[in-house]
Amino acid sequence: MSQDFRLDNVGMVNREKKISFKFNGKKYFGFEGDTIASALIANGVHLVGRSFKYHRPRGFFGVGVDEPYAILQLDRNNERDPNIRATEQEIFEGLEVKSVNCWPSVNFDIGAINNFLKMFFPAGFYYKTFMWPPSFWYKIYEPFIRMAAGFGEASIKHDKERYEHKYEYCDLLITGSGPSGLASAYAAAKNGARVILAEDKPRFGGSLLTSDVNIGNQTGVEWTEKIIAELKSMPNVTVKNRSQVFGYYDHNMLVMSERISDHLPKTQKYLPKQRLWYIRANEVLISSGSIERPLVFGNNDTPGVMLSSAAKEYMKVYGVLVGKKPLIFTNNDSGYETAIEFKKNGVNPIILDTRSNPSSDIITEAKNLNIEIRFSYVVVAAKGYKKVKSADIAKISDDKKELFNIENIECDCICVSGFWTPSIHLASQSGNKSKFNEKIDAFVPDKSKQKENTIGSANGIFTLEETIKDAFDKGFDVSNKITEKNNKVSVPTVVEKKSTDHDKFWCVPLPKGKSYKRFLDFQNDVAVSDIELALREGFRSIEHVKRYTTLGMATDQGKTSNLNGLQLVSDIENKVVPQVGHTTFRPPYTPVSIGAIVGREVGKHSKPTRKSPMHSWHEKNNAVFVDAGVWLRPRYYKQGNEGLFEASKREAKNVRQNVGVCDVTTLGKIDVKGPDAAEFLNRVYTNAWLKLPVGKARYGVMLREDGIVMDDGTTTRISENHYHMTTTTAQAANVLSHLEYYLQLVWPELNVNVVSTTEQWAGAAIAGPNSRKLLMKLFPNLDVSNEGLPFMGYKEADLFGVPTKIYRISFSGELAYEINVESDNGYFMWKKIMEVGQEFQIQPYGTEALSTLRIEMGHVAGSELDGRTIPYDASLEGLVSKKKDFIGKRSLNRSAFTSTDREKLVGVVPIDKTTSIPEGSYIVKDPKAKLPNPKLGHVSASCWSVEYDNPFSLAIIKDGKNMIGQKLFAMSPLKNKIIPVEIVSSHYVDPEGKRVRS
Amino acid sequence: MLYINCPHCGLRSQNEFAYGGDATVKRPELNKEISDQEWDNFVYLRKSPRGKHLELWHHISGCRQWIKVERDTSTHEIFKTYKANEAIE
Numbered sequence A: 001m002s003q004d005f006r007l008d009n010v011g012m013v014n015r016e017k018k019i020s021f022k023f024n025g026k027k028y029f030g031f032e033g034d035t036i037a038s039a040l041i042a043n044g045v046h047l048v049g050r051s052f053k054y055h056r057p058r059g060f061f062g063v064g065v066d067e068p069y070a071i072l073q074l075d076r077n078n079e080r081d082p083n084i085r086a087t088e089q090e091i092f093e094g095l096e097v098k099s100v101n102c103w104p105s106v107n108f109d110i111g112a113i114n115n116f117l118k119m120f121f122p123a124g125f126y127y128k129t130f131m132w133p134p135s136f137w138y139k140i141y142e143p144f145i146r147m148a149a150g151f152g153e154a155s156i157k158h159d160k161e162r163y164e165h166k167y168e169y170c171d172l173l174i175t176g177s178g179p180s181g182l183a184s185a186y187a188a189a190k191n192g193a194r195v196i197l198a199e200d201k202p203r204f205g206g207s208l209l210t211s212d213v214n215i216g217n218q219t220g221v222e223w224t225e226k227i228i229a230e231l232k233s234m235p236n237v238t239v240k241n242r243s244q245v246f247g248y249y250d251h252n253m254l255v256m257s258e259r260i261s262d263h264l265p266k267t268q269k270y271l272p273k274q275r276l277w278y279i280r281a282n283e284v285l286i287s288s289g290s291i292e293r294p295l296v297f298g299n300n301d302t303p304g305v306m307l308s309s310a311a312k313e314y315m316k317v318y319g320v321l322v323g324k325k326p327l328i329f330t331n332n333d334s335g336y337e338t339a340i341e342f343k344k345n346g347v348n349p350i351i352l353d354t355r356s357n358p359s360s361d362i363i364t365e366a367k368n369l370n371i372e373i374r375f376s377y378v379v380v381a382a383k384g385y386k387k388v389k390s391a392d393i394a395k396i397s398d399d400k401k402e403l404f405n406i407e408n409i410e411c412d413c414i415c416v417s418g419f420w421t422p423s424i425h426l427a428s429q430s431g432n433k434s435k436f437n438e439k440i441d442a443f444v445p446d447k448s449k450q451k452e453n454t455i456g457s458a459n460g461i462f463t464l465e466e467t468i469k470d471a472f473d474k475g476f477d478v479s480n481k482i483t484e485k486n487n488k489v490s491v492p493t494v495v496e497k498k499s500t501d502h503d504k505f506w507c508v509p510l511p512k513g514k515s516y517k518r519f520l521d522f523q524n525d526v527a528v529s530d531i532e533l534a535l536r537e538g539f540r541s542i543e544h545v546k547r548y549t550t551l552g553m554a555t556d557q558g559k560t561s562n563l564n565g566l567q568l569v570s571d572i573e574n575k576v577v578p579q580v581g582h583t584t585f586r587p588p589y590t591p592v593s594i595g596a597i598v599g600r601e602v603g604k605h606s607k608p609t610r611k612s613p614m615h616s617w618h619e620k621n622n623a624v625f626v627d628a629g630v631w632l633r634p635r636y637y638k639q640g641n642e643g644l645f646e647a648s649k650r651e652a653k654n655v656r657q658n659v660g661v662c663d664v665t666t667l668g669k670i671d672v673k674g675p676d677a678a679e680f681l682n683r684v685y686t687n688a689w690l691k692l693p694v695g696k697a698r699y700g701v702m703l704r705e706d707g708i709v710m711d712d713g714t715t716t717r718i719s720e721n722h723y724h725m726t727t728t729t730a731q732a733a734n735v736l737s738h739l740e741y742y743l744q745l746v747w748p749e750l751n752v753n754v755v756s757t758t759e760q761w762a763g764a765a766i767a768g769p770n771s772r773k774l775l776m777k778l779f780p781n782l783d784v785s786n787e788g789l790p791f792m793g794y795k796e797a798d799l800f801g802v803p804t805k806i807y808r809i810s811f812s813g814e815l816a817y818e819i820n821v822e823s824d825n826g827y828f829m830w831k832k833i834m835e836v837g838q839e840f841q842i843q844p845y846g847t848e849a850l851s852t853l854r855i856e857m858g859h860v861a862g863s864e865l866d867g868r869t870i871p872y873d874a875s876l877e878g879l880v881s882k883k884k885d886f887i888g889k890r891s892l893n894r895s896a897f898t899s900t901d902r903e904k905l906v907g908v909v910p911i912d913k914t915t916s917i918p919e920g921s922y923i924v925k926d927p928k929a930k931l932p933n934p935k936l937g938h939v940s941a942s943c944w945s946v947e948y949d950n951p952f953s954l955a956i957i958k959d960g961k962n963m964i965g966q967k968l969f970a971m972s973p974l975k976n977k978i979i980p981v982e983i984v985s986s987h988y989v990d991p992e993g994k995r996v997r998s
Numbered sequence B: 001m002l003y004i005n006c007p008h009c010g011l012r013s014q015n016e017f018a019y020g021g022d023a024t025v026k027r028p029e030l031n032k033e034i035s036d037q038e039w040d041n042f043v044y045l046r047k048s049p050r051g052k053h054l055e056l057w058h059h060i061s062g063c064r065q066w067i068k069v070e071r072d073t074s075t076h077e078i079f080k081t082y083k084a085n086e087a088i089e
């Protein structure tokens, strides 16, 4: 298809490079530098989608970030982007896009029936229609809404593209490269400030690209190119295009998304698709410009109705005509610039101006060009369904209430201009309370909240001369504050056409007997009648009206609709706009892809994986791993066809009968050093620590101030002022912070230092009746007899030349030792243990067997110390000193904690000795009792006892100490199980603790 | 994201810190007889003022020092930061 609407020799696209692309499966051509929108319009295509609620045909309305209609789904290099704006996405060879929100096709859309049922879709229709019955929600209402509301279809595949994050600091961040952005950047950079200038579009210059002005004897485009070239050559300046500053956060932190590869067929090697910049700026100049406001009239959403500034930009930047019979409908001088541009390109426009008798340079120029102008004229309604074919126009009375002489004239597009709305989003996000400027009928930023200033048309300054002068001044002032330099550059002379006042009129009344839809929010299909209805129904606050009607709640955040909505509410309510106030602006200013927000933190990069130095050995020996916090630990070592149950049973049994070895590197380790270390531990732990001799370990429990158990572990006195503390794997980081808190803030007088040594040591627990024999072979020169190295003893030794620390501690309840070597020697240690242990039938055991062993013994772990238990509950009350004070002690006297029938740790055995009890089951007296069945407690951990070959569980139940011997029931509604059980002691195996001391 | 001036390290981003709650709470001395009420006040009761508030932050990904930060809870403005044992003005 030929580009019938492309002008010759006009615009900035590269005519040398023709690019083919597909839209809804059909092939089209454009040029390098085109957006999807400009290329489609060049081909005469205006129908690109269907609206959200009524499925009315949608075309193009704008030319940039404000676009409410042309949201398409892009497939690029096997990845999918569900919601891209056709007005921003540049075309590349092979690009494929399709319309969204229409089925089966954009030309024949079944949902359009909603348009004929529109009396059933009034304001708040979601709230009114989809209320009852509740059971209808997820079966009927939700799928319907989802199907109807579907924008693009998100891909369910892993996104293989790369996204990066970058942290940057600068003196001055400038958000937009229009005249004010360029001028202030230039002034500040010349004065030595470190400047970042960010431009959302591919081309720099903003309004200078399309306005007919002269700066320092150059055209706007020439001046832009000169300034940008000079800025780029300066080492203190970063200039970025395709970069949108979308969020202004606390303490002058701004976030910008840079689209690095979106305009290319494929992301280049070593480059990301997008980069998210976190910029901490000393000062910010907001130069984000302004967005043209629509005028509101009947069927003003018909494809072919668009902003007049957009029509001008399509001509001047892309060399594309949006129509060949244009109607310009304006309440200010901006529409004339568009009309003049049409005329210069050989097209005859008609201007309808709502004003009765305005005069200015531009109007005179239009008259001199013989452009047809009708004053006091309005568009009543656009005609045509999929594209504007004609318009009903009328003369309007001076009070703007009556329409006369309604006639129909032919046209193929209607370019509207309802004056300009400053983009105050960033200023507002920074906390700046805006103020209403009556002269321009719009909000502008008020006093600076953070270190931000707004310049140019974003601040409501609409003449170029004033903009340039103000921006040069601000650029200098801000940089002077930071650099304290005084290099002031001279302000160039500006020549522009003077314009006159705009008309405050913006909404055309309905002619008698007509009920045209007049849209305010084009993306969410909110019409004038919806707002009127919401107000009749009693909604007053603008925030409520917004949520009830969904005005301004679509992905364009109401860039084109907000102010007209406010105007309407204030007109009906007989208030002025500032009394109505505006809704809150929140980041992001424009949609940001989730990939950019996530950055590189995907998959394994989202959280680090920690592996012990013995990891590769475990891998080679068929270990099946489990996540333990950030660590990967062997859960069991698979032999043959074994599953978890068989393997862990075999491993645990081998510990009880021979000897096993378990990788315990992951345990938290903290060095506690200093002359007051003993006193400190005495305050941290519940038991006594002052008399622990050098070379001995002790088991300790620490509480939070509220009396709840925080963690447990053994701590060993290595030398006079040096202790080696161990914590559980999960609590290691919290315990360190806890210790630092007390040392730095509560007891600074204690001379103690703590530091994490978790990663410095590799650990192996050797457990089982054969462990001493194994130790004798590993350390032939060491006395490892029960006298030489007794239970809770500590020795240093040599393991084939490697310095080793041996702690005789046991979690399994067997005779056991924990051996630590420096991490680098971990693999060597493990190999030696396995090698030498061969003759004693050594087997490695994983966390599952470890659990079995500790559960049988009634040793508590994380499932019992779950943040709800005090020492008594976990049967640790024997470790609570009555004599000394410690962290959390005072809480243990609270009445709830001293009541005699508190929950307490017990053992649970199924009566049939075969049915395993699911963890989390309730213990109840009568399983048939009326629901909710009063529960006595819950099962915290379950295993298959290898000692007795039957299931065994730990439970924490009410009045546990008096329940031993009782026959109760374990109930798991989740697993639909009721199991008769007997309550026994939690010390199921070796209750006297003989083995650990043997 | 807040920009916190660690008295040991200088200006650092909030994501290097962990929040540590009200810095004006004082732990009762060890071995001192106190009422249930006093102890409950220490363990559980916290003011949640709108406006100036002295709070603890822990520079966990930096120097690992606990610091005190005087911050406005509604505007996030930070007025001053102190070392753990510095006198509060």
Ligand SMILES: [Zn+2]
Binding pocket: B006, B007, B008, B009, B010, B059, B062, B063, B064, B065
């Ligand atoms: Zn620090």
